[in-house]
Amino acid sequence: MTLSTSSSPAGPGSSGPSADEALRLLHAVPGVALLVRTGVLRHRFVSSVCSSVELRAWAFALERLPQPFVELAEAARRARSVVSEVVLEHGLAVRVDAIALTADEVAFHVLDVTEQLRVERQVLAAERARLAAQHLAHRASAERLSALATVAEGVGHEINNPLTWMRSNLEFVRGELERQGATRELLAALDEADEGVSRIASVVRDLRVLTGRSDTGRLEVVALLPVIRAAIDATVGVFRDRAPVVLHAEGAPDVRAHEANLVLVLVNLLANAAQALGPAAPSDDRVDVRVLGPLEGRVVVEVSDTGRGMDVETLTRAFDPFFTTRPVNVGVGLGLAVSRALVEAMGGRLDLESAPGLGTTARLSLPSA
Ligand SMILES: Nc1ncnc2c1ncn2[C@@H]1O[C@H](COP(=O)(O)OP(=O)(O)OP(=O)(O)O)[C@@H](O)[C@H]1O
Ligand SMILES: [Mg+2]
Incomplete structure (x- = not known):
């Protein structure tokens, strides 16, 4: 048997229930209740709602109070009530609530938590x-x-x-x-x-x-909204006949970034979104650009499309340099790799969430200014 260290005293000044009340309460909740008086096991109750065969068998076979329970009874007498996890024979793990009822009476409520712990x-x-x-x-x-x-x-x-x-x-x-x-x-x-x-x-x-051999520029305070608008304007051509780009960025906060590089990153993400939609996209296809935060010093820009999405293989390789699923001369496979390097140089992160047929969200997080 091992006694776990997690134990919590009851709040100060709480007065314990009477022995009768406590036993009635313990009987009605799942598990096993034990009553100990002057260190001797006086009563055991197996609740009708106790569904654990192992715990029932343990309780019925119990003759003396096991050592961890003796220690818990001591602790409960000092702190009025304690909770602890105990591992009994055959790997049976139980949660034990020990409550001091009087100076020499302690009630235990024992619950099988083996499955939960597993x-x-x-x-x-x-x-x-x-x-x-x-x-x-x-x-x-x-x-x-x-x-x-x-x-x-x-x-x-x-x-x-x-x-x-x-x-x-x-x-x-x-x-x-x-x-x-x-x-x-x-x-x-x-x-x-x-x-x-x-x-x-x-x-x-x-x-x-x-490869980090290029100067990625000084960081400055950048207003997000004009940067996002510039990227959307730069990709108007690729979105023509594909889908509307919807911007949700009222009151977008400032970030610490390199302005031109940030535009480049957003252009890459928007171009990928447009390419995922394809030219003959259904009318309910769309791309959303959403600004969230600041939260814990970060601002998040999400570019979500309703396009074809990515399978796990594509998703795990999408940031690899020269990985592309596009035809020769259409994609080089550097867009995401370079974008991630630029974002990391600004102290940010770039991640993708995607599933086949369910579209893609590119999530860009930057330090707020
Ligand atoms: N929004 C998206 N939806 C579906 N697949 C995507 C999306 N964004 C990226 N991908 C997949 O990840 C691959 C890599 O993207 P990345 O932007 O790095 O290169 P690329 O777009 O193929 O070429 P380029 O260098 O012109 O950007 C793409 O070829 C595509 O398979
Ligand atoms: Mg690309």
Whole structure:
């Protein structure tokens, strides 16, 4: 038998019930009641509503007061009443309420809590396993990022110089072609080459952010509403014919953030939401942008869509750099990875909640100003 340490004294000045009253009360509640006078077990009552076979058997077999009950009786005499958990034979776990009725009378109410404790232990073990898995996943992702950082730095260095010449040469060629009256097709081909260069430059920039090699800027007090409006305005084109974007942000508080980066993050989240809806979205599809807080020094911005949602595999990989489920040339797979890096550089967090067919909520939490 083991005596647990949790015990609570009754409030000061509370006067105990009479022995008769106490026994009547104890008889009517599930479990077993015991009455001890001058240290000797005088009565045992097995309530008609006691459904535990093990507890009934224990109570009927009881000849002497077990040691933990002797200690609880002592404690109850000092504090008037105490509550404790005790593990009896064969793993039977009970909750014991000990009440001092008079100077030498103590009543016990004993309840079987074996099942309840087993469930609590299981929940605790599952929570520990979840935290351990999360810790491992974080470590693996940190290791991948640090390997990527080295590659990104080398690649970025090698690519930036040629990109600069390509840009200036493309500009030079455009000037010459325009001067010589080149055809529209030639100029369109040049536009495409220009777009390709910009895309490479943006991937290199994103990689530098992702690997912490880029200066993510100073934090300042930023008013949320104009930032959210700017992001919505920037994505008007992708939402055309898809769904309305509904803003719930009256009285949105200020946050500590980097304004331009925050707009970029919200643009990424809104673009993902629009892409999840698809072009032929049903009329009740929508995207909600909601501001919550401040609560405990944090402000939360949620971007929720009613789109296709994500399965567990997609959800667990969504923040991985270069993970994308979109066609080639449509998605690079850097939007969420870069957004999370930018948000973390502002002292915030970015998380996703999603289920297939039930839409997605991206939750961005930032320090309030
Ligand atoms: N709101 C959403 N609904 C459903 N799936 C989403 C949503 N947001 C992200 N995803 C999934 O997560 C993947 C990664 O998203 P992420 O924004 O990082 O890259 P991407 O959108 O594919 O490309 P890009 O680099 O252009 O942003 C997406 O390809 C998609 O499968
Ligand atoms: Mg994206």
